[in-house]
Amino acid sequence: MRQVPVGETPQELPILEIENLSVSRSGKVILKDIDLTIEKGEFIGIVGPNGSGKSTLLLAILGELRLQSGDIGIYGHPPQSRKLYGRIGWVSQAASNLPTHVRVTVRELVQLGTLNARNMFSFVDESRRERVRKAIEMVGLEDVENVDLGRLSGGQRQRAVIARALASEAEFILLDEPLVGIDRDARNSLLKLLDQLCHEQDKTILMVSHDLTAMRQTVHRMIFLEETIRFDGKTHNFPELTELADLRGIEPVHGEGHTHHHSHSKEE
Ligand SMILES: Nc1ncnc2c1ncn2[C@@H]1O[C@H](COP(=O)(O)OP(=O)(O)OP(=O)(O)O)[C@@H](O)[C@H]1O
């Protein structure tokens, strides 16, 4: 029998397991019959038209929405279980346009990511300081760590928010449109960073983006979401845009007012 090396769990639970998920918002079905399993170390991209439920799916995973049906398990726990505290990082759709009237430096923001119920009232100790320093270094913001977020570019702000997630030592990082509002160089370095986090730090990343080209070049697995999952597979098997139109016709359209789609106007 094979010896299991120390530190390796013989049967590791999937990071995320979603079964038969449906979500309605304001009486309208937004997500339907979603089944999704994500294993540790995967780098997954979610694409889909505007309003197709991508952010809704992330919010459901974070436990922010009431489920109409189905189950979500993160390491086998329901979302928002105390057992998950600090293990999930979240970079929201609006991360690059954080309010600029709040004066907070990069280091302060990242340090907030290390706050938890246990250390809330104590001074920042050496290990927390070190985690903050490392996270800032990983995203390449050392030079501006004492600068107010309001004075940074969109790409730098995006990286600061990612550093906050890293400092929290989250293992599962959800990003909603992290590429919006940043220039090409910043986008490329951000994608490289995310790829490294998966490969070198064994993080698991679920990223929503409209930037199909960038996604194709970076993620290992792609999901096309439009109310339900229309495609889920290896990136190199992801259909061309022309075939996507067919994919969207596979399922009958549910409800009213859902027969046309907004354009992919964002960032392309
Ligand atoms: N708070 C809310 N209450 C009710 N309906 C909402 C709410 N937020 C979003 N919706 C609706 O849910 C649907 C899916 O929205 P969602 O934000 O998940 O889409 P998305 O795929 O992230 O779109 P985008 O690409 O524009 O970010 C849309 O029809 C939207 O109008």
Ligand SMILES: [Mg+2]
């Ligand atoms: Mg969205």
